[in-house]
Amino acid sequence: MSAEYAIEALNLTKKYGDLVAVDHVNFQVKKGEIFGFLGPNGAGKTTTIRMLTGISIPTEGTATIMGYDIRRQPIEAKEQMGIVPDISNIYNELSARDNLVFTGKLYDMPKSFRESRAEELLKMFGLYERRNERVQGFSRGMKRRICIAMALMSRSSIIFLDEPTSGLDVQSVLIIRDLIRKLNQEGLTIFLTTHNIEEASQMCDRVAIINRGKIVAVDTPERLKRTVESLQSVEVAFEAMPPDALKGLREIPNVSEVVKEGDKFRLFTHVPSSVLASVWSYAQKNGLTLITVNTLGPSLEDVFVKLTGIRPATEGDDGERMGRRGQGRRRQ
Amino acid sequence: MTDTHSSRLGREARVAWAIAAKDMRTYYTRPPSLMFGILFPFSLFLSFSIGRNVPLATQIPILIAQTLFFASSSIGPVVIPIERANQTFDRFLTSPVSLLSVLMGKTLAGVVFGVGISLVPILVGLAFFGSQIINVGALVACMMLSSLGFSAMGIMFASIPGQSPGQVLMPLNFVRIPLLFISGVYTPVGELPSWGQVGSMLSPLTHTIELARYALGGEAFFGPAVNIIILTVYMVVFLFVGIRFHIMNQRKE
Numbered sequence: 001m002s003a004e005y006a007i008e009a010l011n012l013t014k015k016y017g018d019l020v021a022v023d024h025v026n027f028q029v030k031k032g033e034i035f036g037f038l039g040p041n042g043a044g045k046t047t048t049i050r051m052l053t054g055i056s057i058p059t060e061g062t063a064t065i066m067g068y069d070i071r072r073q074p075i076e077a078k079e080q081m082g083i084v085p086d087i088s089n090i091y092n093e094l095s096a097r098d099n100l101v102f103t104g105k106l107y108d109m110p111k112s113f114r115e116s117r118a119e120e121l122l123k124m125f126g127l128y129e130r131r132n133e134r135v136q137g138f139s140r141g142m143k144r145r146i147c148i149a150m151a152l153m154s155r156s157s158i159i160f161l162d163e164p165t166s167g168l169d170v171q172s173v174l175i176i177r178d179l180i181r182k183l184n185q186e187g188l189t190i191f192l193t194t195h196n197i198e199e200a201s202q203m204c205d206r207v208a209i210i211n212r213g214k215i216v217a218v219d220t221p222e223r224l225k226r227t228v229e230s231l232q233s234v235e236v237a238f239e240a241m242p243p244d245a246l247k248g249l250r251e252i253p254n255v256s257e258v259v260k261e262g263d264k265f266r267l268f269t270h271v272p273s274s275v276l277a278s279v280w281s282y283a284q285k286n287g288l289t290l291i292t293v294n295t296l297g298p299s300l301e302d303v304f305v306k307l308t309g310i311r312p313a314t315e316g317d318d319g320e321r322m323g324r325r326g327q328g329r330r331r332q
Numbered sequence: 333m334t335d336t337h338s339s340r341l342g343r344e345a346r347v348a349w350a351i352a353a354k355d356m357r358t359y360y361t362r363p364p365s366l367m368f369g370i371l372f373p374f375s376l377f378l379s380f381s382i383g384r385n386v387p388l389a390t391q392i393p394i395l396i397a398q399t400l401f402f403a404s405s406s407i408g409p410v411v412i413p414i415e416r417a418n419q420t421f422d423r424f425l426t427s428p429v430s431l432l433s434v435l436m437g438k439t440l441a442g443v444v445f446g447v448g449i450s451l452v453p454i455l456v457g458l459a460f461f462g463s464q465i466i467n468v469g470a471l472v473a474c475m476m477l478s479s480l481g482f483s484a485m486g487i488m489f490a491s492i493p494g495q496s497p498g499q500v501l502m503p504l505n506f507v508r509i510p511l512l513f514i515s516g517v518y519t520p521v522g523e524l525p526s527w528g529q530v531g532s533m534l535s536p537l538t539h540t541i542e543l544a545r546y547a548l549g550g551e552a553f554f555g556p557a558v559n560i561i562i563l564t565v566y567m568v569v570f571l572f573v574g575i576r577f578h579i580m581n582q583r584k585e
Contacts (some may be wrong), residue, residue, distance in 0.1 A: 016584075050585060053425075053426045054425055054426055055422050055425045055426060055582075055585060056582065056583075056585035057582050057583045057585070074428075074430045075429070075430070076428070078426060078427060078428040079428040081426070082420075083426045085419060085422060087418075087419050089418055089419035089420045089422060089423055090420075091354070091358060091420060092412065092418075093357075094354075102350065102354055103423075105346070105347065105350035106350065106351075106423070106424070106427040106428075106429060107427065107428060108343045108346055108347055108428075114556075299474055305486045329543075
């Protein structure tokens with residue numbers, strides 16, 4: 001069956017009593033693209049993915065997977081996809097190899113094909129040496145790799161990845177990101193849900209942002225960034241952390257907001273040139289030595305914050321959340 | 333069209349068997365399966381039989397029925413909540429196979445467990461207590477219909493949205509244990525008052541005991557034809573209701 005889109009959500013809606021978790025959502029995922037699905041906790045990401053993959057039945061609307069309607073042709077639609085949920089749902093009592101072979105059986109793959117495919121994937125994921133061990137004792141990263149390998153068993157044309165790198169060590173994250181890119185280059189359509197906006201910005205051809213059950217934006221990361229070009233900023237760091245710096249920097253004209261990011265400050269402004277001059281004056285007046293000055297463009301995270309209404313932490317909040325806001329910004 | 337249909341059916345049957353085989357391998361030796369499927373019926377039987385002045389050979393049909401009842405109905409309530417907690421049940425829902433086949437696979441795992449465990453009292457009876465199989469057909473019907481029906485009953489209860497076997501086994505035991513008192517386990521059906529006999533006729537366990545007793549040369553109060561009809565009706569009802577409940581769960585997901 002030929003279809004224009006790999007995935008098409010058509011008025012997809014899910015209600016739990018009076019609560020509308022997903023509200024008439026419409027979007028299309030083109031064949032062969034990496035499509036990011038972003039949103040704050042409770043926005044409806046997982047509910048949407050559960051409806052698209054057949055775990056949950058929509059209250060209204062439907063979706064097509066490679067042209068097959070998930071409600072009217074669920075078997076054909078499910079043949080087109082592999083799924084990696086947010087939790088590695090593998091069978092701990094089975095070996096790595098048996099987990100893959102069992103997945104092959106669920107897709108009714110012929111014995112010789114499922115065994116050779118399992119072997120190929122175990123080698124690809126660096127698990128071949130431990131193929132006969134129960135996965136119970138495997139690390140989280142290894143379990144994640146098995147879970148992804150299981151999703152690839154049937155050579156489906158779409159793969160749904162729900163938080164694929166969440167909670168993994170750096171090495172596993174890099175391996176999985178590389179793999180996603182490689183699979184995409186081989187023609188696989190990737191539907192990626194992630195909390196890591198920087199990851200989405202780096203990897204996705206297009207992203208959709210969902211908030212309170214509604215899609216608030218669908219576009220390429222760069223085009224989305226251009227929509228909030230007003231969110232420019234100046235990043236400064238001083239040799240010694242000045243007392244009351246947040247208060248002092250906030251008093252600089254044309255600065256709309258100051259965010260402390262580790263040992264740096266980020267000053268949001270419409271006119272970076274004017275702020276640069278003011279920062280220089282501020283440093284001289286207070287006897288401070290500037291060690292870093294950068295002007296920055298908006299990041300995808302800034303777009304996310306603007307569209308979802310989630311405010312970043314500022315004064316009096318912890319540094320971690322503040323620090324994350326600055327990731328992925330463009331240096332100018 | 334017929335070819336497509338038969339290939340679809342064949343595929344569903346193969347997947348159902350793969351699910352059953354995986355469940356057998358993974359869950360038969362789990363503590364709740366061993367406790368509620370094996371230890372429970374044998375303990376109940378021994379606590380009831382020891383010290384009573386009744387020949388043990390006449391009690392073998394009761395043990396066959398109890399093992400079929402408890403073992404078959406325990407697998408679904410052990411497997412499904414564990415798989416729900418690990419999210420491995422979602423794997424079936426996202427696989428290209430119908431919910432019916434998934435639940436048939438789970439039912440089959442209960443059938444094999446129930447039949448396997450109930451073979452123990454049959455072999456013990458034949459080897460040590462002089463039991464004889466007088467009607468093989470009745471025994472086969474008893475084992476197949478009962479294990480299918482009780483396994484489907486377990487699957488039906490497993491639609492209770494819990495994530496640990498205890499959350500399903502506890503309400504199931506509220507049904508299973510009272511059934512022992514009205515099914516001719518402790519008091520023969522003929523000795524029950526008339527309202528008790530009506531209750532007894534409505535209990536599927538009564539008909540399992542009666543068929544097992546009939547197969548081993550004993551008397552059946554309601555007769556084997558009634559036993560087979562009622563067990564068949566229960567099997568169909570449990571399967572149908574179980575599937576409906578699981579579909580309702582999917583809508584609520």
